[in-house]
Amino acid sequence: MSKAIFAEILKEKKLKITPQRIAILEELEKNGHSSVDDIFNGIKLKVPSVSLATVYKNILALQSVDILKSVKTPTHKQKYEINVKPHVHLFCKICENLEDFVINTQDFQEYCKKESGYYCIEEASVLLTGVCRNCAK
Ligand SMILES: [Zn+2]
Numbered sequence: 654m655s656k657a658i659f660a661e662i663l664k665e666k667k668l669k670i671t672p673q674r675i676a677i678l679e680e681l682e683k684n685g686h687s688s689v690d691d692i693f694n695g696i697k698l699k700v701p702s703v704s705l706a707t708v709y710k711n712i713l714a715l716q717s718v719d720i721l722k723s724v725k726t727p728t729h730k731q732k733y734e735i736n737v738k739p740h741v742h743l744f745c746k747i748c749e750n751l752e753d754f755v756i757n758t759q760d761f762q763e764y765c766k767k768e769s770g771y772y773c774i775e776e777a778s779v780l781l782t783g784v785c786r787n788c789a790k
């Protein structure tokens with residue numbers, strides 16, 4: 654995605670377009686799941702005046718309008734990603750790498766809805782833990 658598309662997304666969600674917000678989205682697009690520290694360290698190179706508090710505040714603002722999603726990992730490190738299509742996460746317990754795995758979570762949600770006695774399910778946040786291909790070698 655380009656700067657213009659990110660600006661368009663911010664506008665659509667009625668958030669002010671700022672260089673920091675664009676830089677956060679660019680950073681996440683480049684690196685995928687990232688912690689606040691990862692994002693901060695990446696942005697500092699482009700926007701040297703930025704503070705960790707500003708980055709954090711902007712991440713929360715982007716999350717509040719669903720542009721970003723938070724991902725909880727078993728190591729309790731909070732990570733963020735751009736909210737794209739629904740997917741589950743694969744987590745490697747050795748290298749702690751987080752990978753996207755796109756499946757149709759709609760079917761899973763439908764199944765859970767029926768089995769739970771029609772609990773109103775709004776989203777599925779699924780994390781599968783194991784050993785990745787590299788670490789299994
Ligand atoms: Zn691994």
Ligand SMILES: [Zn+2]
Nearest residue numbers: 734742752753
């Ligand atoms: Zn993901």
